Amino acid sequence: MQTAAASFVRQGRKIVAIGRNYSEHIKELNNATPNQPFFFLKPTTSYLTSGGKVEIPSGIIAHHEVELGLIIGKNGRDISQADAESHIAGYALAVDMTARNLQDEVKKKGLPWSAAKGFDTFTPIGSFIPKSSVPDAHNLNLSLKINGSFKQNGTTADMIFRIPRLIEHVSSIMALEEGDIILTGTPSGVGPISPGDSIECELADPSSGKVLDTLTFSAETRQGGYHFQPA
Secondary structure (H helix, E strand, C coil): CHHHHCCHHHHCCCEEEEECCEHHHHHHCCCCCCCCCEEEEECHHHEEECCCEEEECECCCEEECEEEEEEECCCECCCCHHHHHHHEEEEEEEECCEEHHHHHHHHHCCCCCHHHHHCCCCEEECCCEEHHHCCCCCCCEEEEEECCEEEEEEEHHHECCCHHHHHHHHHHHCCECCCCEEECCCCCCCEEECCCCEEEEEEEECCCCEEEEEEEEEEEECCCCCECCCC
8 A cells, every 4th residue: 555655646646635624724714614524626737846846827826735635545435434544545744835816816706726726836745654654643733934934833633624534525525546645724824935935844743753754845936827817
């Protein structure tokens, strides 16, 4: 399971991103709290490995959202919460980049978010972390710094819907396949990154004091391609 899932960036078929799974993040964006897990999809072409550069399209306000990703190691459909753990191969530190001004515009029109979430380089991703290295996925610290200053600093203990419930819900709608990743939501503190910024993220286990992974990237202006024009 772990050998195959370790190459999830190359082999995974989908990125399933859970929205509104931390109450303080819901409040900061003035969103409604869902009564069941809510998710959207991102293309795997949006992956950016550590050390790369997020390309910000012309006119876009790009926001960072640091997240814990869980990597599926075994195919499944209609997975029960009791069986969810057996489908997890490991974890990864990730950032769900969002074109916030584009997202705000399409939300007002009741249109999909795909473009706002799916730009190339809009899912910075860390290394594969084996499940055996994470004693409790609901007790991990997530942080993000821009140019050395903390912007997000939260804990997975604050998830509204815990990981077994997320796996149950998503797999009740679509089959989960080996190498897929579920991004489990972001704590509060989301905000913009600008060309020239340096971003550093960290995933740590407070019970042991161990840093499980770091993820670094920078930002630059995308040359060519999409240009945001408000309606």
